[in-house]
Amino acid sequence: EETAPKYTAAEKLYNEGKKEDSNKKLRKALRLLEQIEPEFRGKPQGERLVFLLGDTYYQLGDYYNAPFQFERFLQLYPTSQKAEEASYKSAASYFYRSPRYNLDQTDTRKAIEELQVYLNKYPEGEFNEDANKMATELLIKLEKKAYEIAKQYHHTEFYKAAIASFNNFIADYPGSPFREAAYYYRFDSAYKLAINSFEVLMEERLLESKEFYESYKKYYPEGEYIPQLEDSLLEIDKRLQNF
């Protein structure tokens, strides 16, 4: 068989490429692997080949083909020794695919899901620390997205939409670094909505904004937005005297 020497060559190129961080060698290895992989399907070497194929894509930064191969690998050889690594690298590929926060986050959600699968399956896994770090980073990205969208409603003066979005944000993302700001902008939206209201609606809205003030104070008694809040509160109380 003439595939055997190709297999050896591919493995050699892969190992060297990975060690020397040489994309050139990895690309060569990839070409060989793609070529011989179908011929080893169902044979004992097939297991290693599929993993190598996935990992070569991964090393080359092709985060679209890598998870595809790793997922295939996990399906074909769920009990393989390399299953843990494949599971992690597949999830990590989605992590690297995840775009900046203000674009579509489908890959981010997929990455979080995959990382969670990995962490559940291998609670003591060797990539545990990285996986946790990645998941946290992605979660913060989703939080930033939701926060910025809500803040845009505030900025464009759609205050009702802003209040609704900040309510959702506060309910969906406990422990977010944007939480304090969300509490503040929720208050500010309600406050601005109130003071720009018709007379008949104003009292109710002023009272609602006061409630938001209270909840900010409850969670962040020493918060950075306190000075602005107190200023607005004075205005609210002044206006409330009219009713």
Next chain:
Amino acid sequence: QDLPLGDSKKYTIGDIKVTGTTTYNEKTVIAYTGLKEGEEIFIPGEKLRDVINKLWKLDLFSDINFYITNVEGNVADLELEIKEVPVLNQVKFSGIKKKSEREDLIDENDLKPGVKVTENLITTTQNYIQNKYKKEGYLNTQVDIRTSEVVDTTNSNKINMVVDIDQGDRVKIADIDFIGNEKLSNAKLKRNMKNTKQKNLFRFWKRSKFVRSDYQDDKTSIIDKYKEEGYRDARIISDSLIKVDEDDVALKIQLEEGNRYYIGNIDFLGNAAYSDEQLARVLGLEKGDVYNGVLIDERIQAREPNKTSVANIYQNNGYLFSNIDLVETNVYNDTIDFEVRIVEGKEAYFDEIRVTGNDKTKDHVIYRELRTKPGQKYSQEAVVATVRELGALGFFDAEQLNPEFVDPDPREGTLSLEYQVVEAGASQIELQGGYGGGGFIGTLGLSFNNFSIQGLFDKEAYKPIPMGDGQTLSLRAQASTFYQTYSLSFREPWLGGKRPVSLSTSFSYTRQFLFDYINREADKSRSFDILGVSVGLAKRLTDPDQYVTVSNVVGFQRYNLNNYNTGLFTFGNGHSNNLYYQLGITRDNTAFNPIFPTQGSKFAFTAKFTPPYSLWNGVDYGNLENLDEYQLRDDNGNLINEQGNRVTAENSVADQEKVDQKKYNWLEFYKIKLDGSWYETLASFGPSSNLVLRTHAEFGVLGAYNNERGVPPFERFYLGGDGLGAYSLDGRETIQLRGYPNQSVVPLDRPVDQRDDGAVIYNKYSLELRFPITLKPAASIYALSFLEAGATYDNFRDYNPFQLNRSAGVGLRIFMPTFGLLGIDFGYGFDEIVGQPGPNGWETHFIIGQQF
């Protein structure tokens, strides 16, 4: 994980054997099952079941069995018996001659060598072929498929397939016969059968073939026709297909028409949000009207956004979960009472609004266009409007915009909405080379419609160019042997992100050398260049209504002439600066198709001003000609006259070039324009065939603050012809007046040497009748006829709005998204133009890219 099933026992796998396979390696099969020697499994058990399922899914085997061949202690030897599905070796057709037809059938049924021949494949192929011929009118087609094993030495499990097709004859409908119809004529009923037609001498384009599914639809449309006329009970009692001869069939349809019904009392039940009167107005039907079942249904249930219906007013005002039923409560004689039963449900509010699929365009660019906001009441109209707005951005594929309801909750009265978008290419590159105007002309144009200027400083944003902030950047360079022009423009549609305030900036530079057409050379020592910069802000107002846009532009242009005496300007050496401010107010509520508006109006008011320098610069422009330094002199500084002879100081003449250079070094003028068009549908012959009248009037005036300085020769109006923005070096405005040559309509009493100059006042009126030929998105075509009149004047003293150059004619417009607007007009000018006594006569105009 393996789990035991029933009373199973745990075994250790000893030996695994595969039998029955011919094409697969035994090891391959075992590896595929994932079973290993020495592995512990339950028999029977989950694991074995999974293995069998996995093998079945391959679609490669027609039978799969596991056997235990030997048991020693708890070690079991397994045998996997599989039977492979035969594969196709060759397919032959009999009964059809055309090669292409055979190939189509092979493709459509995937009958390629190597395909697994299952029972399913044979049956579906047979049905497919039969149906295919039926659709073409061959009702008697017989298809028979036979298979035979290929006998060869390798025992390869292959079979051959023979498909016998007996097409039979194509069947036509010789006659359609209705029985029992008195109220509606045969002809009327036949007209309502859209796809089933009787054979007719005049029907040679479309066959009168018989297709069963079409026929079923046509039966429904006959009944619908009856319903429209009030025959609520009309039904088809029986219909039969009679074979007349080999090729012909006849249809016999027996009808029962029933009585004609009228509307009795209409009651509304369960409506709290809208009063009975409000709903009755939407319904628009009254007691005594003919009971038009189709219309009643539409007025109650129609969900198409442009239709008036009870369902729609609920859907557009928050009642997503509303449910409306029509119930006939009483039928007496020929009158039907009915009830509109409404379950309003809880008002629905949007919870979350999401956008997915935007892998280039940033959230804030999309969210600012969304008409649906969290916490807002649900409205079908708002969703439809949002989809339209997103499509209009041009960043997404308008065909694939998909708003999807997520978790609608009738009890809480909430729903979330996800807009799924697909990014479309929003950049254009124009690269041209050509030969014309005496030399090679090269053009490079780049236009990025979803640019991100913020991304310029972000290394990660280059993919390959920074995109996603919804800005527009265009660059264009054109060069030939004698001129070069460069331009750059940038537009941010939402400056500051708070409101749609658009900021536009542009920069352009043109340099032109005098071209010697005889020697085909550019004279680089004689040139003319123009530098232009402008910054504008435009804002769409909310008061008095959302159709009004106000724009402000500050611009600067510098004209520089270097020994460039071509008659374009009054001086050949020198420069001219044009610093201006322009205010524009437009109101546009034309609807619905921007290419073919059928209603609404469009107004534009523009005012352009330069600073009134003469107020403070202290120059006595009227006296310039008398000043010593503005007298005509020769190269040695001696006073001369126009003939070049030396003269004394008393007889000296003014140097007009110098005077003009002084007068126009900084242009001083104001320009005001008014423009209005009204669109009115005169008659409607269907949803997209309206006869539309466009009434249009415009007026413009260019004036000077200081009469001694005068109106500059720039920025003037040129009336006549196709009105296309010709070669406008001097800021001129060309105005369309069909039936006359381009830029030919100048005041008749002008001195001969000024006849090429533009005018300072113009007015124009036109009436245009338009009728669409097609308004498909791929190409919109409409025909038009027009009456026009216009005139230009040199000053208000001569102004006479009734002394006009009139014309009439016809034309055609074609709009294709890829080419823009193309058109041709034939116009007849009834009046004379300068230098040509008598009516001007016929003119042909080609219109390119002008849109209104």
